[in-house]
Amino acid sequence: MSLSRRDLMKLGVVGGAALALPLERTVRAGSSTQSRLASSRLPRPFTLPFRVPPVLQPSRVDSTTDYYKVYMKPVMADVVPGLKTPLWGYNGSVPGPTVKVAQGRRTVMRQVNNLPATHPLLRYTPWTSVHLHGSPSAPEYDGYASDITNPGQYKDYVYPNTPTARTLWYHDHGLHHTAENVLMGLAAQYHLTDPLEQSLPIPHGEFDVPLVVSDAMFATDGQLYFDNHDESGMFGDVVLVNGVPWPVMKVKRRRYRFRLLNASISRSYQWSLDSGDPFVVIATDGGLMPAPQRVRSFRQGMAERYEVVVDFSRYPVGRRVVLGNSSPKNNIDYDNTNKVMAFDVVGDDFDPADNAVPDQLNPTNPVMALTAADAVRTRKLDLVRKNSQWTINGHTWDDVVRSRFALVEANPAEGDVEVWEIRNSSGGWFHPVHIHLVDFRVLDRNGAAPMAHELGPKDVVYVGENETVRVVMRFEGRGKYMIHCHNLVHEDHDMMSQFEVVAGESTDPMSDPCRSLPEDGEL
Amino acid sequence: MNATAHEGLHGAAVDDEGTPQQAHRWRTPSAEARAAGTLLGVAGLVHVVVTPEHVDEWAPAGVFFAVVATAQLWLGQALWRGTARRVLPAAVLSTAGLIALYVVSRTAGLPFHSEGAAVSGGGHHGPLLVPGGHGNGMPVIPGSEGGSTVEALGLPDAVCVTAEFAALALLVGLMAPAQRRSVTNLLLAVGVCGWIVWAVARFT
Numbered sequence: 001m002s003l004s005r006r007d008l009m010k011l012g013v014v015g016g017a018a019l020a021l022p023l024e025r026t027v028r029a030g031s032s033t034q035s036r037l038a039s040s041r042l043p044r045p046f047t048l049p050f051r052v053p054p055v056l057q058p059s060r061v062d063s064t065t066d067y068y069k070v071y072m073k074p075v076m077a078d079v080v081p082g083l084k085t086p087l088w089g090y091n092g093s094v095p096g097p098t099v100k101v102a103q104g105r106r107t108v109m110r111q112v113n114n115l116p117a118t119h120p121l122l123r124y125t126p127w128t129s130v131h132l133h134g135s136p137s138a139p140e141y142d143g144y145a146s147d148i149t150n151p152g153q154y155k156d157y158v159y160p161n162t163p164t165a166r167t168l169w170y171h172d173h174g175l176h177h178t179a180e181n182v183l184m185g186l187a188a189q190y191h192l193t194d195p196l197e198q199s200l201p202i203p204h205g206e207f208d209v210p211l212v213v214s215d216a217m218f219a220t221d222g223q224l225y226f227d228n229h230d231e232s233g234m235f236g237d238v239v240l241v242n243g244v245p246w247p248v249m250k251v252k253r254r255r256y257r258f259r260l261l262n263a264s265i266s267r268s269y270q271w272s273l274d275s276g277d278p279f280v281v282i283a284t285d286g287g288l289m290p291a292p293q294r295v296r297s298f299r300q301g302m303a304e305r306y307e308v309v310v311d312f313s314r315y316p317v318g319r320r321v322v323l324g325n326s327s328p329k330n331n332i333d334y335d336n337t338n339k340v341m342a343f344d345v346v347g348d349d350f351d352p353a354d355n356a357v358p359d360q361l362n363p364t365n366p367v368m369a370l371t372a373a374d375a376v377r378t379r380k381l382d383l384v385r386k387n388s389q390w391t392i393n394g395h396t397w398d399d400v401v402r403s404r405f406a407l408v409e410a411n412p413a414e415g416d417v418e419v420w421e422i423r424n425s426s427g428g429w430f431h432p433v434h435i436h437l438v439d440f441r442v443l444d445r446n447g448a449a450p451m452a453h454e455l456g457p458k459d460v461v462y463v464g465e466n467e468t469v470r471v472v473m474r475f476e477g478r479g480k481y482m483i484h485c486h487n488l489v490h491e492d493h494d495m496m497s498q499f500e501v502v503a504g505e506s507t508d509p510m511s512d513p514c515r516s517l518p519e520d521g522e523l
Numbered sequence: 524m525n526a527t528a529h530e531g532l533h534g535a536a537v538d539d540e541g542t543p544q545q546a547h548r549w550r551t552p553s554a555e556a557r558a559a560g561t562l563l564g565v566a567g568l569v570h571v572v573v574t575p576e577h578v579d580e581w582a583p584a585g586v587f588f589a590v591v592a593t594a595q596l597w598l599g600q601a602l603w604r605g606t607a608r609r610v611l612p613a614a615v616l617s618t619a620g621l622i623a624l625y626v627v628s629r630t631a632g633l634p635f636h637s638e639g640a641a642v643s644g645g646g647h648h649g650p651l652l653v654p655g656g657h658g659n660g661m662p663v664i665p666g667s668e669g670g671s672t673v674e675a676l677g678l679p680d681a682v683c684v685t686a687e688f689a690a691l692a693l694l695v696g697l698m699a700p701a702q703r704r705s706v707t708n709l710l711l712a713v714g715v716c717g718w719i720v721w722a723v724a725r726f727t
Contacts, residue, residue: 002703003696010707011695014714015688018622022629022684023720026676034665058714118658121665136606151656226664296644387581401653513655 034121034219034226039146039335042238043081043245046320046342050249051212053188053242056093056097067108067523068099072128072186080238083222087185088115088126094243095212095263096170096188101161103194104287109170110523112154113514119180121223126151126181127174132190133303134168134285134459135159135244136437139479143173144509145397145496146405155514163439163456164365165197166287167259167328175397179234179265179488183216183224185243187263201356203257203283203309209249213340214240214263229332231388231493232429233266237334239325241341248320248342252350253313255357257282260308262300266487267331268430268462269340273298274322277314280357281352283307285440285458286386288362298453299328301432301462303486306453310343310359317347330429330465367439367457370472375419383424383431383485384461390495392483397496405509409483410499412475419443419472424430424463431490434460436481437501440473460486472512478503552605559693560602562686563618567595569683591621611697615706618691619713625684626717628674631724 002010050103058066077093079085090096101107115126127150131143139148141157149155168190172181189210198204214231217225228234238245262269271279278294285305292309300306315321323340327333372378384391393409400407412418420440424431439457446467454461462467484496500506552560572590578585598614601607607614625631653660695706 002700003692007695007703007707010714011692011709013718014619014622014710015692017717017721018626018684018688019681021626021675021717024721025630026618119662122662124660125654126663127657127660128655146654148653148655148660150655174660175656179661180662222606226662228664233627510654 011455034223036225037080037218037220039237045246045336045339046248048244048247050247050341051244052243053095054093054097054210056091056099063316065108065412066101068107068109069112069523070109071112071114074116077243079240080218080222083218085218085222085224086120088181089185090188094185096186098188098210099170099190101192103165103192105159105161107159107161108159108523109159110154111149111157112517112519113149113151115151117151122180122226124180126176126177128181128186129173129175130157130170131173132157132159132168132170133434134166136163136477137240139507139509140483141417142436142481142509145173145175145453145482146401147510147513148174149514153514153516154519161192163192164287164362165194166192166283167261168192169261169263169305171263175399176492179228179247179492180226182263182488183234183265187212187214189259189261190410191259196362197288200358200361201354203255204354207254207354208257208259210242210259210261212242212261212263213269215267215337228489231488231489233489235267235332237337239337239340246336246339246341248344250346251343253315253317253345253347253352254352254521255309255311255313255355257307258311260301260306262304264302266302266489268299268301268432270297270299270326270328272324272326273310274324275315279308279310281306281453282304282357282361284454284456285459286367287365289456290363290365290368291360292357293455295450295453297326299462300449301430301460301486302488303434303460304434304462312343312345315345317345319345321345328430328464360361365457367473370417370441370474372419372443372444372470372472376416376419378419378421381409381420381422381433381483383422383433385426390485390490390493392495392497396494398494400498405480407497408480408500409497411502413500414475414478414501414503417472417474419470421468422461422463423468423469425466430462430464432460432462432486433483434486435473435483437477438473438475440471443470443472445469475501477501478505479507480509538543552602555693555696556602556605559690559697560599562690562693563595563602564599565686566683567592567599569679570595575680598696611694612702615691615694615698618687619710622684622687622691623713625680629676629680630721
């Protein structure tokens with residue numbers, strides 16, 4: 001070795017830089033990471049009281065339309081006892097207030113983005129795009145991901161409310177950060193009623209209960225803890241129902257109807273009651289099923305909605321019944337994610353009306369009459385992980401944007417019936433796929449009949465590991481609508497594309513852009 | 524063979540009567556040359572191991588890693604066999620260049636990485652078009668550097684760069700004194716510049 005001391009000193013300067021600078025940056029970045037709240041500091045399951053989100057009141061009504069104002073704004077919430085959690089809520093409520101409307105009455109909903117200019121921890125601009133999930137809204141009011149509303153801006157969304165009765169939900173769909181915005185709290189239910197649903201003797205009123213189920217993880221300072229597991233998903237160690245960790249609800253000895261919405265970012269659930277008794281599934285995403293389905297356990301992916309009736313009259317006063325989750329594969333589970341909420345049976349008097357489930361619910365829903373033979377064509381959607389991105393037929397939303405929004409996966413004519421074969425050839429992840437605009441019927445899964453709880457109109461279908469699912473639907477409407485995975489981390493990175501219903505004239509999804517505050521006139 | 528070559532080999536015998544075809548050979552590679560060869564072999568193997576994930580992330584990056592791995596493994600065996608003399612300057616400069624590339628990728632980020640690569644933690648190709656968007660809509664997940672072009676530091680990185688730097692020092696030691704002086708001065712200048720840039724970025 002002929003290196004002199006001087007040579008070694010020179011090399012030491014270079015070597016020091018090569019070894020120390022990356023390390024210094026890693027340590028510095030690491031010091032800005034969050035510390036996860038220990039499980040010992042989480043509330044014990046079934047110690048906090050159940051609550052129902054508030055109902056949103058219209059600011060004005062006229063002969064045809066209900067007008068609502070919603071302000072998206074920060075709120076300091078008490079989720080974990082003893083800690084304050086900064087969240088974002090519609091009108092400051094997490095989950096947001098429930099909207100209740102009757103079929104045929106139009107809704108105009110002003111959504112004002114009063115969020116901060118940047119997320120305090122994640123440093124992104126929280127632009128929003130509000131999607132009413134389950135509504136055949138016009139393209140410009142459908143929450144098209146690129147039709148964004150920045151902080152300091154607002155947009156009036158118009159909803160026709162023409163479909164059958166169903167549980168919808170409104171949630172953020174803003175490009176690049178839907179997962180973060182929804183995790184922060186921008187999600188809520190929206191109930192559409194119709195004469196058929198109102199006429200049935202199923203539970204109504206106080207016995208018709210929204211359950212917005214989500215999961216979250218918390219940091220030691222009370223903030224949400226963010227970890228997207230290398231863009232595969234966000235999983236919490238706390239299961240929340242209507243924003244409360246593992247709540248306990250007092251129930252009377254009669255039937256209840258629960259509107260189960262899986263508002264989790266990435267977690268799917270496999271429901272069961274610890275009593276072993278069945279749920280009676282009466283409605284799916286698109287409303288009442290033709291006939292109720294009794295199931296002891298069923299799977300629910302993100303964004304799916306199921307209305308189930310549980311009969312508590314079979315239990316004695318004082319009995320506790322636990323809603324459990326046996327967790328489909330490829331979720332990340334923690335100590336208490338196998339339980340969701342508890343029901344404590346009480347002996348209070350109750351109204352005996354609407355305490356039944358008839359044998360037929362909505363047997364004439366045209367969606368459920370569709371068959372593969374009605375289809376004019378079959379299309380294939382391949383859900384693929386490619387080049388570190390989640391794709392649909394190899395495409396991402398980035399591709400759609402770069403095509404100036406011309407790229408489409410399908411272009412059915414208005415009125416066409418099509419079969420879509422959605423294929424997930426991976427064993428490593430599942431994808432709940434949402435097709436905007438339409439209700440569809442699940443034809444089969446890997447060639448076998450759909451599961452019992454799926455025998456109703458749907459707009460999200462769980463495409464599990466190594467599954468191929470065929471759905472059939474009629475395209476009514478016009479313009480461009482999104483198709484995406486409802487694992488919102490997958491959606492953001494970037495498993496989202498679009499289709500176009502081709503009609504005489506089309507509407508640009510970005511033809512009615514947001515406006516800047518202050519609000520231009522009263523709604 | 525000239526005297527410079529003898530000195531640069533530092534005890535490694537040269538083919539004194541060597542033909543032009545044999546001029547690039549050391550008769551008996553020194554322990555330093557073999558140690559450098561071993562270290563470059565380690566670095567090359569690390570590059571082999573991480574090539575598939577880089578192919579998945581961005582195909583051109585995968586090709587680059589495959590080329591680097593091949594070059595390092597070839598150089599490693601050449602140093603062992605004593606056939607690397609002619610490429611010694613190129614080996615020194617390319618190893619130094621790789622180390623510099625590594626430092627930039629783990630501190631400031633590589634400019635072309637955000638243009639075509641799937642960004643680690645970001646998952647998108649380049650700066651995305653968001654018509655009407657104010658500012659940056661890409662969340663930065665704490666600890667994952669999402670949305671940034673800076674790559675995370677991992678154990679394979681640390682092993683590889685340590686091996687490369689040790690190999691570099693040994694290779695410099697094999698050079699002729701005049702060459703060695705020039706190369707060490709150049710490396711010193713690069714190192715000082717690196718520290719200055721870091722200090723300016725960190726403290727201003």
